[in-house]
Amino acid sequence: MQDESTFTRRKFLETTTSAAGLSLLSSLSLPRSVFAANDDTLKLALIGCGARGSGAADQALKTGNVKLVAMADAFQTRLQSSLVTLKGQQPDKVDVPLEQQFVGLDGFKKAMAFADVVLLTAAPGFRPEHYEEAVRQGKHVFMEKPLATDAPGIRRLLATNEEAKKKNLKVGVGFQRHHKPGYLETIKRIQDGAIGDIQAMRCYWRGTSRAGLAREAGETELQYQIRNWYFFTWLSGDHIVEQHCHNIDVCNWVKGAHPVRASGLGGRQVRTSKEHGQIFDHHFVEFEYADGTRMFSECSQIPGIWHTVSEHVQGSKGRADLFNDRNGFSITGSSPWRYRAAKGDNAYELEHVDLFDAIRNHKPYNEAEFGAYSTMTAIMGRMATYSGELIEWEDAFNSKLQIVPTACTWETSPPAVSNAEGFYPVAVPGKTVAL
Secondary structure, X not given: OOOHHHOOHHHHHHHHHHHHHHHHHHHHHOOOOOOOOOOOOEEEEEEOOOHHHHHHHHHHHOOOOEEEEEEEEOOHHHXXXXXXXXXXXXXXXXXXXXXXXEEOOOHHXXXXXXXXXXXXXXXXXXXXXXXXXXXXXXXXXXXXXXXOOOHHHHHHHHHHHHHHHHXXXXXXEOOHHHHOHXXXXXXXXXXXXXXXXXXXXXXXXXXXXXXXXXOOOOOOHHHHHHHOHHHOHHHHOOHHHHOOHHHHHHHHHHHOOOXXXXXXXXXXXXXXXHHHOOOOOEEEEEXXXXXXXXXXXXXXXXXXXXXXXXXXXXXXXXXXXXEOOXXXXXXXXXXXXXXXXXXXXXXXXXXXXXXXXXXXXXXOOEOHHHHHHHHHHHHHHHHHHHHOOOEEHHHHHOOOOOOOOOOOOOOOOOOOOOOOOOOOOOOOOOOOOOO
């Protein structure tokens, strides 16, 4: 198993910039039909048929000669809804007969057998198990972020990734900012010294949230939690891990490293109903890197608040502001510069273009390592906000606190259950054990 101390700044930059350079080339010079001349169809299996999974499948199918041949989901209705949607979007590239549609918690194994490439887009708590099986079967992988919801899951995924490297499997991760030209160019300029020495960073995911789902008649506790997965920590990691990991990943990318400690606080202010399960609606974390640089991280999902999804880097000679929206990217100070998104800068599509290019042309391509360390950074942040303690990276990374069952069946008891009134246990800073 890989120890965290092996993840140096040099290695972080190698794993991020190799994919980044390919993405910039793809976005600037490759047409959408780049693989159309290749007669070999790559067969795709979709594991997890929710909205993000359906979106990822549609984006993957746009890369060229690719066909969706198998699907798996915990629920029949979700699989069928996804299938209808994808057939409408890509009628000539979706051929999933009934015998290649798998419903249940173990269907992913059967669906993978039909494919060359698998899309892992089920609830994040299942990611390490699904990745392990995909690598065991020798499949190329695209997996959505985050890559786990606890430290044992991260270690399991990193161990699996060593096997993926031995098998020369290509692995993409849904940190799509690594494929967006504006991010690529801005971060290159930062690392080339455009704003001087980095002094501090801020990152935000502030906005509203999806609605919680009410329990349906007759469903078991586990069925309900998986259907309402976003609001249970073992399945989503809380929104600091599930969504804010994007912004945290950008800061790690800028620094070429992960933080060494974190402290923070969070809680539930407005999302307090039964349907909101266990997770917080706001987190604030101060991360510290080995050189003393601080990164201030905030994610809030409260209606009516100031809304921004962005990252900001303060240097000794200027400041960089990175907005994943119409505000674009800018540098102010001694080397002013501005970039606005151009047509075709769809990072959700570019990340699949890059992955399939690597598969077809046998290029080195594996994003799992930096994806795992950015996910672990977000998990460490959650440890800090849930407990109120100062958390050291070494303690967080090596934590034995496992919140996800090693293997989950419909008979598995979920890690958290509701009380007689239907409410779930929620972390309390100062009382909750972090590690």
